[in-house]
Amino acid sequence: MSEPDEARARAVRVYKTLRTAHLERALELPPADILYQESRYDFDEGLVAQVRPQQVGDLRCAWLVARHGYETVEINEPAAVDCVRRSALVLAAALVNDLLRRRHTRVVTYAIGNIDPHTLPKPAPWWPRLGRRLDLVLAHWVWRRVDRVVFGTETARQLYGTVFGIAEQRGLRWTTMEALPAECSCLADGGKTPGRLLFLGDLSQRKGFDSVLAAWTTVRHRVPGAVLTVVGRGALLDDAYAAARADSRIHVIADPPREVVHAELRRASVVVLPSRRQGAWREQVGLPIVEGLAHGCTVVTTDETGIAGWLARNGHGVVPAGSVAELLAPALAEAVTRPLDAGTVRASLPRRDSRLESDAWLFAREVIAVRT
Structure with missing residues (x-):
């Protein structure tokens, strides 16, 4: 990754899977680096040159986050347990960086998960089953590191309240914005x-x-x-x-x-x-x-x-x-x-895409959490 300019260096979006919708949205959002592991079937290569995401593995992703010292890191939501090891590595790197720099990296996420990861079908072999247990532990640790979260559905808010705990998490700022688009x-x-x-x-x-x-x-x-x-x-x-x-x-x-x-x-x-x-x-x-x-x-x-x-x-x-x-x-x-x-x-739709509104709320330097 080339050395980002000052505007881009303040934030990074860390995804396991990148799809066209992410790329289209990135063109309307304030500049931020994007690090991803894999792309979806609907990936539009024509947008890549404009957005300039970088495809990296988990360890390099964590190293880049530590190296650049971002102010804000967006991660996949903790309920997405297939992404949680990547998120945990990135947050561990940010935590070490914070200790060295004596500061705090803000961790944000957008949550629409609607399945309790504890109820997912358990793998039959013992080794993957052990991995699933590790993922669940990491999911709760990652959740405790989140500073701001937008719930895109009421179902997601209920899930996190029941499974991960919202009220019990000191300092967490959250709001609910129904996942609705604006008129195309x-x-x-x-x-x-x-x-x-x-x-x-x-x-x-x-x-x-x-x-x-x-x-x-x-x-x-x-x-x-x-x-x-x-x-x-x-x-x-x-x-x-x-x-x-x-x-x-x-x-x-x-x-x-x-x-x-x-x-x-x-x-x-x-x-x-x-x-x-x-x-x-x-x-x-x-x-x-x-x-x-x-x-x-x-x-x-x-x-x-x-x-x-x-x-x-x-x-x-x-x-x-x-x-x-x-x-x-x-x-x-x-x-x-x-x-x-x-x-x-x-x-019936909002005047501005709710995902863009959610992003503005997550990345704002100061926010008031309207808990709807």
Whole structure:
């Protein structure tokens, strides 16, 4: 990593996994170094030159944090136990640096975790099981080092209050900001197409794509003229192609560039994401949901997402995850037939993306914790 300028040297964001959403958000945030270990399938290489993140292993990541002496370090949330060893190494390096420099590095995190890590399935072999116990110990130690946290969902706030403790942590500043987007700036370029249903993202069972294909048979008969557009890639891509070959009202666009994704979101009247729990995974918010809202779409999803309560209160379709097989098709048919007005959806959103507001609160030199 080249020697950062003074503005960049004050803060660093340490992630295990980096995705396009991080890169896009970084362009709107105050300058900060970004250190990551791996990238997601939706990683946009075109943004890398603008953001300049650095891919490093855990030990080098900790060394760089110690070397540069950042004022503020953002880490993955402690409930994400698969990231906690990296966070612990970074915080240990910062702690040593603080002792030498006689100061305090501020540690901040954004939390949307909604599964108690103590209840995750335990590995069968003894060695990974021992590693899991270590991760849980480290998760609590990392949490005690956090100075500021924004909870992106009420579900996350409840989890941390119950599992990690909030009130008991002296000096912790926290607030809750619902993980909602602002209206997308691209909306002036197009309008909604009636009857257009969009599945966006990972074509997998955990994201409920198989349930969408099963429900579509009913929807297409109930709603003449409805069209299903599938945008993304994943294990069930071949199933998507097979469905499209058998039905001219299904269109598949595999792993397109971002401008195509935005174009499809502008056209869609409904975005569907019927996520279900799978192993140690549970939908925290769902980027397709966030992007759908930002483009004025009606959302149909399950109660697995952390913003299910907000969606239900604002007229979107929320189906119990355990009843998807029976309830998804009628919910989709209703949404496609009578979608929310796109302007009403956009008016329900904050004027500024809540993740950007959260970041401003976390990195502000002085904050007043509004504990909502």
